[in-house]
Amino acid sequence: MTEPNTTLMPQERDDDRATETRLRPAALADFVGQSTIREQIGLLIEAARQRNDAVDHVLLYGPPGLGKTTLAQIIAHELNVSVRTTSGPAIEHQGMLASILTGLEHQEVLFVDEIHRLPRPVEEALYPAMEDFAFDWVAGKGAGAQALRLDLSHFTVIGATTRVGALGGPLRDRFGIVLRLDYYDPEELARIIVRSAGLLDCAITQDAADMLAARSRGTPRIANRLLRRARDFAEVRSDGTITQEVVAATLTLLGIDDLGLDEMDRRVLLYLCDVMKGRPVGLHALAVGIQEEPDTVEDVIEPFLIRLGYLARTPRGRIATGKGFAYMGLSAPAEAAGDPQQLLAFTDEESVDG
Numbered sequence: 001m002t003e004p005n006t007t008l009m010p011q012e013r014d015d016d017r018a019t020e021t022r023l024r025p026a027a028l029a030d031f032v033g034q035s036t037i038r039e040q041i042g043l044l045i046e047a048a049r050q051r052n053d054a055v056d057h058v059l060l061y062g063p064p065g066l067g068k069t070t071l072a073q074i075i076a077h078e079l080n081v082s083v084r085t086t087s088g089p090a091i092e093h094q095g096m097l098a099s100i101l102t103g104l105e106h107q108e109v110l111f112v113d114e115i116h117r118l119p120r121p122v123e124e125a126l127y128p129a130m131e132d133f134a135f136d137w138v139a140g141k142g143a144g145a146q147a148l149r150l151d152l153s154h155f156t157v158i159g160a161t162t163r164v165g166a167l168g169g170p171l172r173d174r175f176g177i178v179l180r181l182d183y184y185d186p187e188e189l190a191r192i193i194v195r196s197a198g199l200l201d202c203a204i205t206q207d208a209a210d211m212l213a214a215r216s217r218g219t220p221r222i223a224n225r226l227l228r229r230a231r232d233f234a235e236v237r238s239d240g241t242i243t244q245e246v247v248a249a250t251l252t253l254l255g256i257d258d259l260g261l262d263e264m265d266r267r268v269l270l271y272l273c274d275v276m277k278g279r280p281v282g283l284h285a286l287a288v289g290i291q292e293e294p295d296t297v298e299d300v301i302e303p304f305l306i307r308l309g310y311l312a313r314t315p316r317g318r319i320a321t322g323k324g325f326a327y328m329g330l331s332a333p334a335e336a337a338g339d340p341q342q343l344l345a346f347t348d349e350e351s352v353d354g
Contacts, residue, residue, distance in 0.1 A: 007225055007254055007262075023196045023224055024070045026077045032195070033188040033220075034067065037179050041071065044177065045078045054107045054154040055079065056176025057130055059115075061164040063303060065221030066181040068160035072111040075158065083109040088117035094125045098137060101129055104155040115159035116166040123171050130157055130174045162299075183218030183307070186210065192220050193227050197242065202231045204242040211247045215260040217304050229254065259308065259327075264292065268301055269310060269328050272320035278333040280317030 025031050028042055041058075048055040055075060060068040069085075076083035084100060091097050091112075104110060112118070118126070129135050135150040159175065161167060172178070184192075190206070190213040197204040204227075212230060216223035227242075233250040234242045255263045271289045272281065287294040292301075302318070305311035310324035325332035 007222070007229065007256075019200075019224065019228065020221070023199055024073065026074065028074050028078055030195075031067070031070065031074060032192050033184045034181055037071070037181065040177065040179065041075060045075060048079060048107070055109075055156045057157045057159075057174060059159045059161070059164070059167075059172065059175040059178045060181060061161045061178070062181035063183065063219070064162055065219040066183070067220060068181060069111070069113065072109060072158040072160065075156070076109040076111075079107055079109075081105075081107045081109060083111055085111045085113070088112060088114040091118060091122050093119070094121055094137065097122050097125055097129075098135055098150070101135055101152055101155070102150060104153055106153045107155065108153070109156045109158055111158045111160070113160045114162075115171075116161045116163050118171075120168075123168055126157070127170060127174060184220060185218075186213040186216075189213035189216050189218070189220065189223045193223050196224050196227055197231075200227070200231060202234070202242060203240065204230075205244065207244045208242045208247045211244055211251075215251060215256055215258075217260050218307070226250070226254075226256075260304070261327075264290070264301055265305060266328075267292075268297065268305065269320060269324050272311065272318065273325050273328045273330050273332075276320075278320060278325070280314055280319045282317045286318055 028038060028045070031038055044055050044058070058072075058075070060071060062068070072085075073083055082105070084104065086100065091100070100110065125135065125137075129152060133152045133154055135152055137148055137150070157175075159167075164172070164178075164180075190209045193209040193212050194204065194206070197209070208230070212226050213223060216226060230242045230247050230250045233253070234240050234246045237249070238246050251257075267290045268286070271286065272278070275289060281289070283294050283298060287297050290297070302311060302313070305324070306313065308323070309321055310327055312319050312321055320328075320332075322332045
């Protein structure tokens, strides 16, 4: 398999953690973008302060890299309480959950990343904990077994997921507020880049920040990653200031074009447009065709191409749109050049999977 350009991956990488910790805003006022969500969270925090009680449980969902972890930490910081961070796969059994919950103090935050991946027994044990602030467990076995209940402090669960549909309905219903994070506008990303450059102690021009923002796929994590690569280029091959020329050279070196597409994106479009000639193809067949893992195609490559309108997921498989053909400089079949309804009808005729 060919290694994708991880610079444009929205998922967190190991080398992101130290820098992201440094760049994350601690206060809600410093958080850029997601204005409606910021307002709702501000109201939650103020209401909790007035009641001197825990914030309602919050579920944050949306694509990776948009600030779910940051918002969880901001809520805890604004309430001046600690945040305990874990993930769904890390809580392997009910005993681990009990250990975590009994250690939480009043108003503390439990942040569960990838909450949709909680084991079912753990998820079911979390229901009464979130609703009644109690943990039910069974001591002993057989005829001598006893059902016991442990009272818990009033705490807040903040769950984060990229796949809200995979979350069980009973668990989802126990969140007092459910918030969807969406992609950022270029103007918001430019503000984030300028702020991050200041924290990284590197100079950047506004037009350079705008250029980086336009290539960042609407994702702050990618924007900050591109900023770091431009900083490296400026320090090694220029005078240290990130200019538009430095950004252009950095992006060329990384193989990222004016739309933010890289070699792997173009490989997908070439396969759909040239090899498949506009016919629909299943995920696994597409992955084999471009020599990439299916998960990488589905989670990393496809979302941005769909946002641009270059690729469509249909009941019969993936298909390039007329815009996708135009980007590749190829003529689209009449069916692919039509409107979305015609496109769906076209896919009913034939599909290729593997």
